[in-house]
Amino acid sequence: MSDELKGHYEQIITLLGEDVTREGLLDTPKRAAKAMQFLTDGYHKTLDEVVNGAIFESNTDEMVVVQDIEFYSLCEHHMLPFIGRCHIAYLPDGKVLGLSKFARIVDMFARRLQIQEGLTKQIAEAVQEVTGAKGVGVIMEGKHMCMMMRGVQKQNSSMVTSVMLGGLRKSQATRDEFLRLIGK
Numbered sequence: 001m002s003d004e005l006k007g008h009y010e011q012i013i014t015l016l017g018e019d020v021t022r023e024g025l026l027d028t029p030k031r032a033a034k035a036m037q038f039l040t041d042g043y044h045k046t047l048d049e050v051v052n053g054a055i056f057e058s059n060t061d062e063m064v065v066v067q068d069i070e071f072y073s074l075c076e077h078h079m080l081p082f083i084g085r086c087h088i089a090y091l092p093d094g095k096v097l098g099l100s101k102f103a104r105i106v107d108m109f110a111r112r113l114q115i116q117e118g119l120t121k122q123i124a125e126a127v128q129e130v131t132g133a134k135g136v137g138v139i140m141e142g143k144h145m146c147m148m149m150r151g152v153q154k155q156n157s158s159m160v161t162s163v164m165l166g167g168l169r170k171s172q173a174t175r176d177e178f179l180r181l182i183g184k
């Protein structure tokens with residue numbers, strides 16, 4: 001697979017007008033293939049693997065917030081990066097999830113071709129599925145290279161998306177608490 005991808009990168013680089021035999025580019029097709037495979041390795045992961053059983057019993061029923069999880073994704077329209085921060089809140093129902101697993105869930109979905117809205121929803125639904133929480137909220141703030149480096153070239157724009165499930169959807173007060181905790 002990697003060799004095939006490497007061959008395609010050789011063609012792409014040549015079609016872009018470069019000389020793949022010049023010294024600086026000799027290993028570039030291989031590196032590019034490897035980098036792209038890393039940036040899309042979310043396709044080869046499952047929620048079970050990523051969570052690895054790190055669900056713990058707990059009698060806490062207060063909101064838990066994990067904020068400022070950085071993400072790096074690729075937009076499905078241009079395959080250019082969009083990057084930013086993700087904030088996750090949940091209302092535990094007898095179980096809590098290992099802290100690092102929130103970041104692993106974010107990476108698993110971010111390392112695919114995505115639009116930010118879909119990414120936000122997939123993360124929220126995954127957290128809901130593994131924790132069985134009474135409510136889940138996910139807010140993502142992203143900067144899209146396809147809007148900054150090309151196209152309309154707006155360097156200061158960012159996109160905010162949110163998905164609220166269960167108690168975070170139903171209760172304005174709970175949503176407000178989430179926003180307050182992340183300083184919004």
Ligand SMILES: Nc1nc2c(ncn2[C@@H]2O[C@H](COP(=O)(O)OP(=O)(O)OP(=O)(O)O)[C@@H](O)[C@H]2O)c(=O)[nH]1
Pocket residue numbers: 075076077114115116117144146147150151152
């Ligand atoms: N809603 C949404 N749109 C996105 C996201 N990433 C990129 N886009 C948009 O997808 C659209 C694709 O529009 P097209 O007109 O088909 O493509 P294009 O000619 O390259 O568009 P421009 O970017 O306007 O030059 C653009 O408006 C992008 O800004 C995303 O995560 N969510």
Ligand SMILES: [Zn+2]
Pocket residue numbers: 075076077078079080144146147
């Ligand atoms: Zn794009």
